[in-house]
Amino acid sequence: MSTVELPAGGAAPIGLRRPRPVSSRFLRSELRLIFGRRRNIAGLAVLALVPIIIAVAVKVSAPRPGDGPDFFASITGNGLFVPLAALTVEITLFLPLAIAVIAGDSIAGEANLGTLRYLLTVPVNRTRLLAVKYAAITIFAVAATMLITVVGLVIGVALFHGGSMTLLSGNQIGFGGGLLRVLGATVYLAVQLAALGAIGLFLSSLTEQPIAAMAGLVVMTVVMYILDSIPQLGWLGPWLLTHRFTAFGDLLRSPVAWDTLRQGVICAASYALIFWLASWARFAGKDITS
């Protein structure tokens, strides 16, 4: 784990030549770590399995209209709904869990293995370390959602026909437009998950036990869902990150209802900013003891 990060600081053999501040080597090694770990690959495989299960299950027994979770009934009409159904199912627990594993491991994992201090003795600025760690979490969020969408699209179009897509408003748009909206929904959810990842990064900087940070983020996600479902706490809803997760459905209206989507992106960006700064405040002044 520690050997791959060394090149970041290894580029300063002569006094004046310092590593370029925008060098992507550290980030690339970080990504190699994330996508190279067997447990992460297994997690991604589970994420990719969900759209396959959904598509096959619907193919075997077509649900009646009004039955089943959102978008399930629409799948028989158009394969584009397979990724949407899969994302809807997975955004409640699977995707936050995957982000929790990656984000919780980001700092606490290194601290737990004792590689964090080696990483820091290499001249890696702590702020830069946090920036790279967060960039890697964001890329993982995009990769995880895109994986579900691509697998869902392939199996959906293979098992059901593509063609025109029926929007929530009852209008129909062509396959290209439908594809664009599905991709938009994917990016929107990736942004939401990246904000969740910032919370995870902060929790990870608090502890040296990666499991604690992972569990902490999952608990926070579930608590936000619970708070959002209590009618008496309705005023709190708009401030919760999970409140607008399902707003990606607004992309499937005619015309697109941007209001909630815009609020959702602003909310996610605010969470990301605040928790990244909090992890900076925590991590930059932290004593690295292990």
Add this chain to the structure above:
Amino acid sequence: MSIFNRVPILRWIVPAAATALVIGGGALVANSPADASPPLAPRSAAQLLVDIQQASVTGLSGTVVQSSDLGLPTLPGLGLGGDPGSANLTSLLAGTHTLRLWYAGPHQLRVAVLGSLGESDVIRNGNDLWTWSSKDNTATHRTLSSDEPGSSEKSDSTDRQPGSGVLPAISGMTPQQAADAALAAISPSTKVTTDGSAEVAGRSAYELVLTPKTAGSLVAQVRIAVDATEHIPLRVQVFATGQPTPAIQVAFSAVDFNRPDAAQFAFNPPPGATVTEQDSSKPSAADRAKERKAATSKAAGELGAPKIVGSGWSTVLVMDASSGLGALTGRPGPAKSSDASPSPSPTAQPPGAALGGILTALPKVSGSWGSGHLLRSKLFSAVITDNGKIAVGAVAPDLLYTALSQ
């Protein structure tokens, strides 16, 4: 950076400042319509009322947010607050709901009730009336005859929403309709004033304030924000006594007075959807009026002629429902089997049937007038006595008891 290195605790100022900035900014955005008071030439209440009557809007599109905070008790069977993201047309009773509205003259209207991952639409395009529900993947179609409301009756005020008779569930929910309902209640019992000016959906608006003169009403104020240039109501708020926030609010969150594209009113049921063609001869205006009258007289027969106690805003209706108590307690009564409505929507249910299941869940009250169950909310109260009397009013329970003992 040096100060941060010397005193690491100071680093926490940065995320704290970001948090304060975000929360402050968010609160500012959320409350800006109430804070901003753009200068407008003063206008009297009477002038505003005339403006509203003479408003002629050829087209608009916008988003309407409707929120109810009636403080109703959580009761089984009513479905209140059960599914806040529901796009069901009848779920507007509680919580916050968002509607999108397109309007281009009385013959072209589209209302979409947005659910979190669903949508219910009502579309009128010429003589075609469509309803669409994405959750059920169903559409209904009805061809309107020329005597439908919206073609003849509403010709004098073109800004009214057509189809109000067809869909009572949503007609009361647009600002225009809600304002009409409030204005109809204006009587000598009400003080009508104007109060400064407000900003709704980024537009300057006058505020018309209706204050009940009669004491004892739970309604403290009804505020109607009227657009300064287009003269249509942009926001209606109903305040309950002693409550700083409105119990009911219907407001545009965005509005555009350009005529929407005609394509927005075209609806073709998507392939795979279940389409119900409704008989165009049966629901003509005359027939439906007859139907409604029959249903009303049936209900009146069960509930007895209502006795009116008090006047104005503190009016209490006392009905004798002892003969129709079968329906109230949920036992099969004649009212249920003879429901004439073509679509079994919950609004078409007699109110008694809905009440029946929850009656026992209501708190028990008793006094010199007898005993019964009390339904209490911020805006109205209702008492159902054990001997089958019902008293309803926008008043505190005390006034209901007084009315019952008379």
